Amino acid sequence: MNEYEQLERELKAFRLQEPSADFERRVEEALGESARLAVRQLPESGDEPVAHPVPAARGNLFFTSSLALLGAAALVVLFFSFPSSKSGTTPVIPTEVIDLPALPVVQRSLPVTDESPINGVSIEQLSAMTESGWEQPQAREFLIDFFDEGIVERPGVSPARQYRYHFIDETIWVNPETNTIIRSSVPREETLLIGLEPF
Amino acid sequence: MKSEPIWKAWFAKHGAKLLLFARQQARYPDDAEDLVQEAFVRIWRLYGHTGDVSPSLVYRAIRRLAIDWARSLDRRKIREEKVCSEFTFVDSFDRSLEKDERKKALLHAIERLPPEQKEVITLKIWSELTFDEIARTLDLSLNTVASRYRYALDKLKEWVPVSLEQGPYQKSPES
Numbered sequence: 001m002n003e004y005e006q007l008e009r010e011l012k013a014f015r016l017q018e019p020s021a022d023f024e025r026r027v028e029e030a031l032g033e034s035a036r037l038a039v040r041q042l043p044e045s046g047d048e049p050v051a052h053p054v055p056a057a058r059g060n061l062f063f064t065s066s067l068a069l070l071g072a073a074a075l076v077v078l079f080f081s082f083p084s085s086k087s088g089t090t091p092v093i094p095t096e097v098i099d100l101p102a103l104p105v106v107q108r109s110l111p112v113t114d115e116s117p118i119n120g121v122s123i124e125q126l127s128a129m130t131e132s133g134w135e136q137p138q139a140r141e142f143l144i145d146f147f148d149e150g151i152v153e154r155p156g157v158s159p160a161r162q163y164r165y166h167f168i169d170e171t172i173w174v175n176p177e178t179n180t181i182i183r184s185s186v187p188r189e190e191t192l193l194i195g196l197e198p199f
Numbered sequence: 200m201k202s203e204p205i206w207k208a209w210f211a212k213h214g215a216k217l218l219l220f221a222r223q224q225a226r227y228p229d230d231a232e233d234l235v236q237e238a239f240v241r242i243w244r245l246y247g248h249t250g251d252v253s254p255s256l257v258y259r260a261i262r263r264l265a266i267d268w269a270r271s272l273d274r275r276k277i278r279e280e281k282v283c284s285e286f287t288f289v290d291s292f293d294r295s296l297e298k299d300e301r302k303k304a305l306l307h308a309i310e311r312l313p314p315e316q317k318e319v320i321t322l323k324i325w326s327e328l329t330f331d332e333i334a335r336t337l338d339l340s341l342n343t344v345a346s347r348y349r350y351a352l353d354k355l356k357e358w359v360p361v362s363l364e365q366g367p368y369q370k371s372p373e374s
């Protein structure tokens with residue numbers, strides 16, 4: 001047993017004070033439109049299931065059909081998440097199921113096709129956009145951080161110093177006619193090897 | 200069904216931990232919330248659309264911002280004109296801890312740790328980062344981080360019984 005385990009457990013049990021509501025409001029204001037970049041669906045108070053007493057026979061019927069529905073939903077989720085589990089990791093299944101026909105959860109696991117916008121915009125699509133009132137896209141690159149990963153051995157050649165860079169490539173498309181702006185941010189990683197001269 | 204921005208759930212989970220770290224990094228306690236806000240907003244604007252941002256990115260951004268701000272003479276002048284409120288490590292934790300003598304003694308002992316050990320303890324225990332993430336956040340080697348963590352725990356083990364005997368408000372012998 002780790003000699004520090006008891007102490008670590010004690011320290012982890014300390015509860016931190018939560019940030020003030022005023023601070024959270026300030027963060028929300030500072031986020032601006034970015035606050036709505038990702039949202040999740042929550043059941044409203046009226047949507048919460050209300051437990052009604054049911055006769056025993058009806059209760060059993062309800063239980064059986066619910067079980068069958070749950071089983072079917074689980075099969076569908078497993079089926080659609082199969083292509084994304086190629087890497088050997090366990091498919092992520094949400095622990096809270098809000099509603100049985102939870103379509104967004106299933107959609108999240110759909111395989112990505114070549115035509116999907118997630119794969120970027122092709123040259124043909126870009127030119128089409130220009131024709132229909134889209135301005136020339138603006139592309140920018142942000143360096144997030146970089147790491148010196150030390151000296152690496154290379155078979156057959158001299159060793160090299162390895163640097164890893166993390167970038168965000170941002171492309172913005174603007175259509176002034178329809179007042180539409182599309183922004184795409186894609187993370188990118190680059191590894192730079194600088195050969196070292198042995199002496 | 201109503202929708203809620205995901206950042207709120209993310210912030211509810213990590214906000215207090217980020218603030219604790221920022222208070223240690225900030226030259227002035229009043230800067231801690233500004234640091235967290237600035238770092239979080241920057242990172243969320245970049246990665247927020249994914250719905251999940253690695254907390255270690257925000258910790259790293261806080262540290263770098265703290266260094267930048269400390270270098271900024273103008274900002275320092277403005278801050279020096281303000282009356283700095285006293286901040287102690289204990290202030291970041293739930294007040295109910297004060298009822299427990301051992302917990303209180305532990306917190307006071309952490310307060311006395313050298314800053315470089317305190318930040319490692321904070322990131323490992325409460326921020327739940329791995330040693331590798333801590334090393335990247337603090338720009339240190341993995342061995343240095345692990346050593347600092349071990350030294351800090353050794354000191355806590357050594358100090359806390361002494362603190363309890365003497366009472367938490369009396370000074371224990373320095374290491």
